[in-house]
Amino acid sequence: MIFPRSCRRSNASRAMLRLIGGICFAGVLGAGCVALPSIPANVILRDVHNNGYSLAFDDRSETLASGGAEGRIRLWRLPDGQELFSWKAHTDSLQGLKFLNRDHELLSAAYDGTLARWTRDGTLLQRIATPAPINSMTADETTALVVTGHRDGHVRLWRLTDFSLVGDMRPHRGAVRAVTYHADTRQFASSGVDGRVFSWRLGEAPRPLPPPPTDARDLAFSPDGASLMGGGWFNLFHWKLDDGALRILRTEHHGIVASISFSRDGRTLASVGNETDSAVYLLDARTGAVLKRFQPHEQCGTYVRLSRDGRYLASTSDDANVHIWDLLHLLPERKIYPKENVFALNIHAED
Numbered sequence: 001m002i003f004p005r006s007c008r009r010s011n012a013s014r015a016m017l018r019l020i021g022g023i024c025f026a027g028v029l030g031a032g033c034v035a036l037p038s039i040p041a042n043v044i045l046r047d048v049h050n051n052g053y054s055l056a057f058d059d060r061s062e063t064l065a066s067g068g069a070e071g072r073i074r075l076w077r078l079p080d081g082q083e084l085f086s087w088k089a090h091t092d093s094l095q096g097l098k099f100l101n102r103d104h105e106l107l108s109a110a111y112d113g114t115l116a117r118w119t120r121d122g123t124l125l126q127r128i129a130t131p132a133p134i135n136s137m138t139a140d141e142t143t144a145l146v147v148t149g150h151r152d153g154h155v156r157l158w159r160l161t162d163f164s165l166v167g168d169m170r171p172h173r174g175a176v177r178a179v180t181y182h183a184d185t186r187q188f189a190s191s192g193v194d195g196r197v198f199s200w201r202l203g204e205a206p207r208p209l210p211p212p213p214t215d216a217r218d219l220a221f222s223p224d225g226a227s228l229m230g231g232g233w234f235n236l237f238h239w240k241l242d243d244g245a246l247r248i249l250r251t252e253h254h255g256i257v258a259s260i261s262f263s264r265d266g267r268t269l270a271s272v273g274n275e276t277d278s279a280v281y282l283l284d285a286r287t288g289a290v291l292k293r294f295q296p297h298e299q300c301g302t303y304v305r306l307s308r309d310g311r312y313l314a315s316t317s318d319d320a321n322v323h324i325w326d327l328l329h330l331l332p333e334r335k336i337y338p339k340e341n342v343f344a345l346n347i348h349a350e351d
Helices: 008-029 341-348
Strands: 042-043 052-057 061-068 074-078 083-088 096-100 105-110 114-119 124-129 132-141 145-150 157-158 163-171 177-182 188-191 195-202 218-221 229-232 235-240 246-250 256-261 268-274 280-284 290-294 300-307 314-317 322-326
Touching: 052 300, 052 314, 061 096, 061 105, 061 314, 061 322, 074 096, 074 105, 074 341, 105 145, 114 132, 132 341, 145 177, 145 188, 177 218, 188 218, 195 229, 195 235, 218 256, 229 256, 235 256, 268 300, 268 314, 280 314
Parallel strands: 052 096, 096 132, 256 300
Antiparallel strands: 042 322, 052 061, 061 074, 074 083, 096 105, 105 114, 114 124, 132 145, 145 157, 157 163, 177 188, 188 195, 218 229, 229 235, 235 246, 256 268, 268 280, 280 290, 300 314, 314 322
16 A cells, blocks of 8 residues: 655645745735635546556547556546546556557556556557666657666667667666657657766767756656756756756745646746645746646645647646646636735724
8 A cells, every 4th residue: 555645734834834924024014915826626536546646648638648556547538537448557656658549549657667558448459577667758659669767777768669679778876767758859868866867869878967956856858859857856957958058947846846747839837846845837947937826736746747739737646636727718716815814804894
């Protein structure tokens, strides 16, 4: 049994600090109540996994796939979140999902060390056992490649059509945290528990990038392939790939930026927090500034994804829930007012 790590106390403490700070600020300036906006999820799928670890939208933005610590894959219809299919896919946590074959199939990778290909209803088409547990996976159909990062420090490349091994390297001392692939430029990148980050092109040896101040828990290439973004404690890491220059972008996350996802135009970045933070934000990819704040999870956030067309945002966490936002039809922001200020305003109104 896997028990979720609670972020509730830390989030509550920080929320209280924000409220106290807002009250003090309002008291000093004589201003009114302080609002803390948070856009509610259009759909919340409750207790659907024993900790959620992976998400994937299909290319048509009609279906969301989710995977959890118990090894189960679930498919949800958009926008209403109706469950379509569910099956036990692996014996350990899902670490990657990808729709294939015009959304008719699904690729999965798990910590049990296996890669598998399925029909949408859960019929197994192919499965292989890899040499070590998989921590991260990405895939691309145009170049027919699957990239996996493993607990043994290896990054392995597989031919998508038959799962044959076509590349194997060990850039990290210790487990790989994240892998990513930019198909148009044939670029790969990986990060590890050793704090190192590497990038390389197909047929080249991995080259180290300037190390970030903390581990990069997730990685994503910008849509144009010119830069690499990573998430760590409190910050985003931005590498220019032509010269490798590293820039640190401060965020409003109070813990680890656990997962990131670029918009198609590369201007914005979705993020979810972990370890004392469960916030879900839409960030300016150039500065890290918050553009929108979404309903946080009750426990540590684990994964976030934007749909290819930019309509949907989804996140999951250790609370076992999946949150889905329809960005074209957002619900009104909820406004939270400190009780002291509301009371003061009521007294003033009565006077």
